[in-house]
Each structure stands twice: as C-alpha cells, then as structure tokens.
Amino acid sequence: MGEVESPNNNLELNSINTIRMLALDAVEAANSGHPGTPMGFASAAYVLWTEFLRHSPEHPNWPNRDRFVLSAGHASMLLYSLLHLTGYPLSISDLKNFRQWGSLTPGHPEHGHTVGVEATTGPLGQGVGMGIGMALGLRRLASVFNRPGFDLFNGRVFIVAGDGCMMEGVAQEAASFAGHQKLSNVILLYDNNHITIDGPTNLAFSEDVPARYESMGWAVRHVLDGNNLTELRAAYSWATDPTLQTEGERNRPKFISIRTLIGFGSPAYENTAHAHGSAFGSEETRKTKINLGWPTEPSFLVPDDVRQSFLSKTERRSASFKTWSDMKSQYAQSFPSEAAELERWQHSEQIDKPLQNIKPYPADTKGMATRQAFGEILQGAFKSVPGLFGGSADLAPSNNTLIKGESACSPETPAGPNLHFGIREHGMSAILNGLALTGYFRVYGGTFLVFSDYMRGGMRLSSLMKLPILYVLTHDSIALGEDGPTHQPVEHLVGLRSIPRMTVIRPADANETLAALDWFWSGHNGPLSLILTRQKLPVLGDLPYQKLSDGVRKGGYVLRETVLPVRIVLVGSGSEVSLLLSVSDALLEQGIGSRVVSIPSTTLFNLQSVEYRRSVLLEGLPRVFVEALSPLTWAPYSNDGDLLIGMTDFGASAPGEVLMKEFGFSRDGILVRIKSQFKDLF
Ligand SMILES: Cc1ncc(C[n+]2csc(CCOP(=O)(O)OP(=O)(O)O)c2C)c(N)n1
Structure with missing residues (x-):
C-alpha cells in the first residue's frame, strides 16, 4: 500500500477520526446501520483499546484477556473498526461489506462469526448481563485456580452500554446482582448521549442513572466530556487500579458515565436522533469530513501513521500474553493436578458419557417427580461434569438446583458452585450466557416453565450463540395444581420448541431424565431446556435403560x-x-x-x-x-x-x-x- 498521509500531525485525533470515519463510510456504503454512537464514543473507545484493554489479536481466545462487550450492539461499526485497526483478521474489504450477505461484518456483532467479538449483542441490555456473567465466571476461576504468585485469572470486563441498555430491565437485574456480588472486575462504560431513536431521552427517561447504580453498590465516576482524553484516562486508571480507589470502592463494580455527543462532527446531525440509525447521505458525509478536517476522499481512509500507531500500541497491550503463557507453563509444573483440572474444565465437552456411573432407576409404580430425579442426578454429576456451575432464580427448593454440601457463590466464598440469582429470570439467562462465554463452565439455571417467558431474550441468544446452557424448567403443566393459571404453562413449549438450535426435552420419567442429561453433558453444544414435572411419575420398566437412552437421543x-x-x-x-x-x-x-x-x-x-x-x-x-x-x-x-x-x-x-x-x-x-x-x- 502506498503512503497515505494523515490530514494533520495530531496522531491521536487522527486515530479517533479514523474510527469515526470508517463507521461513517461503512454505513454510507451499506446505506444502513448506526453511525452516531461510533462517532460519539470513538475517543472513549480509542483510549480504552490502546491504553487499558489487555488483549492479543494473535491470540483472541487468550483465557486471561480483558473482555470488551458492546452491549449497544447497534454500534457494531465501532467494534469492527477497532478490530480492524488493532490487527484482528478483519480487512478493509470486510468493512466495505458491512451488513452484506456472507460478510464478517453483520449488522450486529455475532460471536463465533467474527474473531474478537466476545458476545452476540443487539437486543439492548443483554450485553450488560453477559459482561457481568463473564466477570462472575472469571472471579470463580480465579478463586478456584489462582495460587500465590500465579494470577492465572485476573482479566477485567469492559461493557459499553447506551441509554437503551440503561432503560432495559435485563441490565437492571444483572447490575443489581453484580452490585450484590461485589464484582470488582466489571467496568461499565455508559455512553451517556441523551439520545435514542425517538429523540431525546427525556421523552421517556428521567432518573439519575449513576445514582441508581450507586445505590446498587457500584462505584461511580463521571467523564463530563467524552472527547477529553485526560478525563478518560483518569477515569479508566481509577477503574483499573485499586490503589487509586478508596477502601469502599475497591470491592465494587465500576460505573463510568461518559457524556458524549451522538454523531459527533456532523454539522446537521450531531446530538440528534437522526445520527442514531441512518446513513448520512453523500452531502452530509462530505460536510462531516470537512468539519472534522478529514479528507473527503478516499473513503475508508486509514492513514499509514494511524495504522502503525494502532498496531504498535496493540503490540504493547498484548505483551502480557507472553508473560501469562510463561506463568501458565510454570503453573503446570508447580501445580500439576490443578492444571489438569483446569484442562478438564476447559474441555468438558470431550468427556464422554459423564453420567455413566449413575445407576438407572428401577421400575417403580409410585415413582418420583422428574424434578426430583434431576436434583438427585445433579449431585452425582457434580463429581463428574467439570466446571458445573448454576442455580435458580429463587426457586432452588422447587427446581432442585442446589448442589448439596457446597457453598453459595458469594463475595466471601467466590469458589462456591451454587448460584442464587434472586428473582431475576431475565438477568439470569444473560448471566448464564456470559458464564458460558468464558469457555470454562457447564452452567444451568432454573425457574418454573411458565416464567421462561421472563428470560426468553437471553434464551434466544444462548441458542444463537450455541452455548451449552441447561435451562431447568419445572412445574411443566396444569398438573402443578393449586397455584392456578398464572403458574400453569400452556403455550410455552410450542414457543421454546420453535427457537432454532434450542433442544427441548420433556422426559417421561426419572430414566429419561438421566438419559437426557447424559446426552447433554456428553459434549452437546447449544442450550437444552429440560422440562420437568412437579408431580410424581412412575418409573417405567418397559425397556432396558440402554434402549430407552438410545430412544431419548x-x-x-x-x-x-x-x-x-x-x-x-x-x-x-x-x-x-x-x-x-x-x-x-x-x-x-x-x-x-x-x-x-x-x-x-x-x-x-x-x-x-x-x-x-x-x-x-x-x-x-x-x-x-x-x-x-x-x-x-x-x-x-x-x-x-x-x-x-x-x-x-x-x-x-x-x-x-x-x-x-x-x-x-x-x-x-x-x-x-x-x-x-x-x-x-x-
Ligand atoms: C431490546 C431492544 N429493544 C429495542 C431495540 C431497537 N433499538 C435499537 S437501538 C435503540 C435505541 C438505543 O438508544 P441508545 O442506547 O441511546 O443508543 P444511541 O442512540 O446512543 O446509539 C433501539 C430502541 C433493540 N435493539 N433492542
């Protein structure tokens, strides 16, 4: 590539404007997309990615990388620009194909499709829950596997969330959980631009969001000007360096409210809803570039010194990968059994028939509820399914999701495998997705089948991402009885069965339950909705277990x-x-x-x-x-x-x-x- 000059000698400003203009040009080329937030948040993202985020484009799955979750998924061009500029396998021609058939740059970021995308986002608020799930998972990994001098896991999770995410209930549920759990490794960056699709946020939203987060136990900071790099650096330094935090702040999740201007730089659309989700048109694109001192041609311009600067800064950001890899090798020598166990957690899908040591149930006309069978099988599974981790949305005694004799996962006992999600079904599903995305857990979450409606948004994303999540859905029909029609599912199974990639199994007895779980934990990818009864069912004796198990499969x-x-x-x-x-x-x-x-x-x-x-x-x-x-x-x-x-x-x-x-x-x-x-x- 020939030398392409920067428009001026302010390398940082040019780097930030490169992010902005790549987004603007890509949306223009596609004639669809969301340019406003990438333009408004470009400075905040630039400082984060070049000075704080620990990641390595050459090792995108490095277990101890920091996670960057774009909960405001419509701003996908922000992420794609950053991935391209920092050296992930995403070319300029991929950016030029934004939103096109077969491209690596779909409208909203898709995990597993584009390298470097940590989570599929777009349904607002879900990314907040997933980021919190990741942070919870990283904390548990740290408490189970770290040893003195071996901080194998100390990654942080950065979440970018907009006004929309802040309005959504799923984010609220998860944030409340994170505050209670004192998840100090999560840093939420609030793109506080006061604009959504309908217009200014005050059409529908008037609370003090940072105060709300503070009341949930988060430590809060404000960046008053989202283009002030000094302010941004100070806030990120505070959030990532415990020595800059007060005693009270240290064990809290961090919330940074960053005041930005949507569509920054556009003479006509800056700070308006128009900048949110439409191409600017060639005339306004030209005027925006002129206004920002950017060459009007060529489009998709990345000046050489900007590219060089991003790459060299990223190289510095990824230096700790080597240190970490060396430490991991040393860890394997010093702690061979822990290292082997960690391997098992990471590759739990390779364990064939993990429940083969659990005896099938003998035929019994009195029988047992399938939820009871699940609870019994879970106890055995805890010994043989690596990384089992889960709980219920306050229905543990009904869903039988507790692993007996083990502690709750809490700030005091972060290694505990029993999760108490509280009455937050939607938050639970998003958190489960985040936990599964760490790649180390076989997670499960329980509630009544009727309340699967409350977490469908998360369940849909589990399916889209093919995450191995077990949804334990009990009280599966009118047979649950006295609680009445509010609690009795009718239409739910048709809905769940129609979600692509979601497997639904409704076992007929304890042995079908065992067979279902054995199938699922033998490495099945994608979520399972396991539909269980409240009431007792006979244990059927018609077929030998092996035949029945083949039938279930x-x-x-x-x-x-x-x-x-x-x-x-x-x-x-x-x-x-x-x-x-x-x-x-x-x-x-x-x-x-x-x-x-x-x-x-x-x-x-x-x-x-x-x-x-x-x-x-x-x-x-x-x-x-x-x-x-x-x-x-x-x-x-x-x-x-x-x-x-x-x-x-x-x-x-x-x-x-x-x-x-x-x-x-x-x-x-x-x-x-x-x-x-x-x-x-x-
Ligand atoms: C759950 C959900 N509801 C609605 C939408 C449609 N939607 C996409 S972006 C958006 C407005 C978001 O506003 P904000 O978060 O402030 O983003 P910004 O305008 O700053 O880009 C809406 C309603 C969605 N993506 N997800």
Missing part, C-alpha cells in the same frame, strides 16, 4: 407395543406417557392392540431420517397425540382425522389430579375421546 421411540396387532398409535411426552400406557392397557382389555410412543424431544426427533420417524409413528393408522400443553406442537406430525388432545385455554386453580381429570387428561377421559373419534375401532 433419537428424540422419540416406541416404548411399548401390545401383543395384539397394533391398530392405534398413542403418542405423548413427559407426564402424559405413563397416562398413555394406562390407556393402552384399557384398550387391550377391549381387544384393541396399540403402540405407545414417547417423544421426549421433538427437536431431536426432527433430526432423524424420514424412514425412522415414519417407522415410529406408523403412517396410516389412527393416532392420538396427548400433551397437557398447547397441541400446536403436534400439528406437523398428525394427519387429518388424528386426535390431538391438549390445552387450548388457560388452566385453573385446584389440586393437580383434579385438574388433569377435569381437562380430560385421565385414562377414561382419553378413552372417551378415542371412542368418539375412532368409532370403527370398537
């Missing part, structure tokens, strides 16, 4: 077939499977042979061949699909004339057995429906 299988030729197929999941077995018995008494099919997971079943699915569901015979939830799930599997028995309205408050009977989920209730639908059978 296929998502659906033939559980029982009567000696008489099959004339009707009974299909269900979860608690309705044992019910169908009793229906099958009753039909047999009337001389009608049947097949009972258990489909614990439509997700896994859909991955099987058409031949297999047909062989299980038996095309051509009358079929009955029973699930005490919305019947929509079963529509694609059924033909005209098949019988779908489900919930098409909300439940009610009464004992669970009464509700199941009243809503038709009883042996006799189902028989009546079968008799009226398939008269020819009788």
